[in-house]
Amino acid sequence: MNIEYRQEGDVLLPNIKLEEPEGDIGKYGRMRKRFLKEHHRAEYYALIMDMKLKEHLMEINEAANERMDVLEEQLKKQQGVTEALKGQDQMEWVRRMNNIRNQAEEIVLNEIVYQ
Numbered sequence: 001m002n003i004e005y006r007q008e009g010d011v012l013l014p015n016i017k018l019e020e021p022e023g024d025i026g027k028y029g030r031m032r033k034r035f036l037k038e039h040h041r042a043e044y045y046a047l048i049m050d051m052k053l054k055e056h057l058m059e060i061n062e063a064a065n066e067r068m069d070v071l072e073e074q075l076k077k078q079q080g081v082t083e084a085l086k087g088q089d090q091m092e093w094v095r096r097m098n099n100i101r102n103q104a105e106e107i108v109l110n111e112i113v114y115q
Helices: 028-041 041-049 054-079 082-089 090-113
Strands: 005-008 011-014
Touching: 028 041, 028 054, 028 090, 041 054, 054 090, 082 090
Parallel strands: none
Antiparallel strands: 005 011
């Protein structure tokens, strides 16, 4: 191994550059982080020590968002929420869409974020 050093006073320190993945951990990543920190401390600190926490949180966020999209589409079909309904009764459409979103999010939190 070829390691470069820099002089800091009387001490030589290795030039170490930590590389983190680029990107945002998002809503579900932040929720997962809080969950791990509060309920699974050993796993949380193991991810930190392995420098894989951000990568893990980004993966959780991506999986949760993809699952949300799939569930919302399935629930819309199941409950008959269409663009025609939106044209007929916009407030009813909004009410149903909010309900669908809440149902999908509850499933995602239990399946992915809080596992």
